[in-house]
Amino acid sequence: MQVSVEICVIPMGTDASVSRYVAECQRVLEAAGLQPQMHAYGTNVEGDWETVFAAVKRCHEAVHEAGAPRIFTTLKVGTRTDKQQTLQDKVEAVNKLRRQ
Amino acid sequence: MQVSVEICVIPMGTDASVSRYVAECQRVLEAAGLQPQMHAYGTNVEGDWETVFAAVKRCHEAVHEAGAPRIFTTLKVGTRTDKQQTLQDKVEAVNKLRRQ
């Protein structure tokens, strides 16, 4: 099952600046062979369900190892059976309508 | 790794009333040996990471099998290394402060 996911990892019990923890997650997602698309409120990835969620788990492990005692993560998880659709397809579908 | 998760499954491309899909998820979560705590905006579960996320995947499979061509799920995922804390502990910690 193919899945597209947005992951947003919030370390708790740390400084207010959390970029170094987010950078750890980027490394994990890239090491998993995913091509993370980071934006200001999370990172979008797509791939096989098992691959993606194994990487999500490793993100939690990496952020704890980096010193965060608590993590609150939000995920958006999308699957569909009616057609294949990439992350890029989603953005392009809206942009195409905007150009009309 | 123990994890506490809120899952909120939104079927897309279906009728506006989605309670029968949510009921499918409740069955899946119970069959996984989790004790789902449903509320008006999702269902809270806790347990071993692998058990919980295997159940999340089966929720997607069950909701597609029930007829939804597309699913948008939001998850909140909590882990901590500083102490053990159950879902009930979280609620009780706030209620205790309110009673003071």
Place this chain on the structure above:
Amino acid sequence: MQVSVEICVIPMGTDASVSRYVAECQRVLEAAGLQPQMHAYGTNVEGDWETVFAAVKRCHEAVHEAGAPRIFTTLKVGTRTDKQQTLQDKVEAVNKLRRQ
């Protein structure tokens, strides 16, 4: 416009234990005349759009005043034009199916 909302306020740059900040939000939501339904991953409220979102803003103000330098909040926001539906109706619709 009537709206049902789940609010989950995460203080950042604080201790890992955040119950006292959540308790502040409960006070704000009650003071707004809402009847907050707290669970382990947020609090559900319903009411007029303006009333609910004014209370959300006051939650942010109260949590900053309580000492959190940064706040990350997740909201789920539901509106519908096909019928009126309370938070309790949502839960009951699923439970009714489960009892059949």
Place this chain on the structure above:
Amino acid sequence: MQVSVEICVIPMGTDASVSRYVAECQRVLEAAGLQPQMHAYGTNVEGDWETVFAAVKRCHEAVHEAGAPRIFTTLKVGTRTDKQQTLQDKVEAVNKLRRQ
């Protein structure tokens, strides 16, 4: 109070393809003078609290007017008192660490 927000509007009771509803929201956010940064799982905006949340309400109104009987929206809402930080600053802080 300055706020940065991610908005992700999910129409329910519609076709599985929802790009035309998302395009409506983009128009609303632009008309509000915000500079929406769309990605595959939502749109990021920043500005004055009142301006941003008035636009969120108009998104709901516009998507209902476009024919969706039910809407489920997720928002991430960020405020901080320790420093000013734009959406672009957030991304850049992580990228800077990655380049080291």
